[in-house]
């Protein structure tokens with residue numbers, strides 16, 4: 312299951328991503344956690360020291376390797392240089408799985424031991440001012456978008472991405488690649504206005520969007536969110552002593568997370584799991600093609616000197632592509 316946490320800066324995306332990852336790990340599920348936020352803090356929230364987090368090899372720096380691996384023997388992609396972040400898989404492409412090894416994980420993933428189980432951790436690397444330009448081809452999140460487009464995953468295994476809800480996420484098709492998108496909103500006017508903007512854009516693409524109210528301290532906070540978010544409000548989280556302790560660099564047992572917050576995470580997992588029923592292979596492929604053509608025309612063709620529309624393999628069927636473990 313491909314899961315994104317988005318929201319306004321400071322709303323608690325990283326905190327909730329990390330709690331959700333811990334919750335999944337504690338239930339023994341395979342998890343790949345990806346830090347794709349402008350502020351790279353997921354590693355620390357998962358308990359890495361600053362040195363350990365800084366030593367994680369950024370995906371953004373290994374794009375040539377990632378492209379070379381994913382293109383495999385796809386005859387429509389003559390070289391890794393011609394692959395852009397939206398290049399879809401075709402016959403001969405390699406697919407990724409959430410379990411097992413591959414050169415991308417070998418190069419960039421760091422194993423993080425959490426209560427109950429280890430997870431794989433990946434990071435895009437810090438963003439610079441340059442990276443934030445709209446449709447900018449060296450956008451660090453391009454590596455994650457390529458991974459999402461080449462990932463074969465199923466129920467009970469999870470890719471959890473901590474990302475922004477800024478305009479940057481709409482510059483590419485990445486926001487359409489998730490089974491479930493959880494928007495973290497504080498009970499403030501700004502919090503709900505980010506929700507409205509995201510919803511209005513994402514809805515037209517069929518994005519499965521639910522809101523997690525965060526730092527909800529009283530009945531008035533909860534009422535405010537219900538009033539402004541309506542039935543998109545999935546659940547609320549309170550102020551957490553556990554989170555405060557992690558922030559101080561302590562390592563409390565995950566079992567000490569407050570029962571209400573633990574129940575909230577179980578609700579988030581149920582919503583994530585239920586999203587398998589919303590999968591639509593036809594829409595998935597159509598949107599991949601749509602965003603690829605948009606990027607090709609917008610900058611990709613000019614940049615590579617090729618007609619990147621040719622990369623689309625009309626005969627490629629996800630259902631028939633070989634399983635990554637077999638490649």
Ligand SMILES: Nc1ncnc2c1ncn2[C@@H]1O[C@H](COP(=O)(O)OP(=O)(O)OP(=O)(O)O)[C@@H](O)[C@H]1O
Pocket residue numbers: 318319320321322323324325326327348350352525526548549550551552554555558
């Ligand atoms: N439920 C909570 N209980 C206690 N503290 C919280 C909670 N949620 C978030 N925080 C605190 O609020 C601050 C911001 O949270 P966090 O870093 O997760 O937000 P973010 O949306 O990822 O921010 P950024 O946009 O900077 O990446 C952190 O200090 C975090 O510990």
Ligand SMILES: [Mg+2]
Pocket residue numbers: 324325326348350352353473
């Ligand atoms: Mg963050």
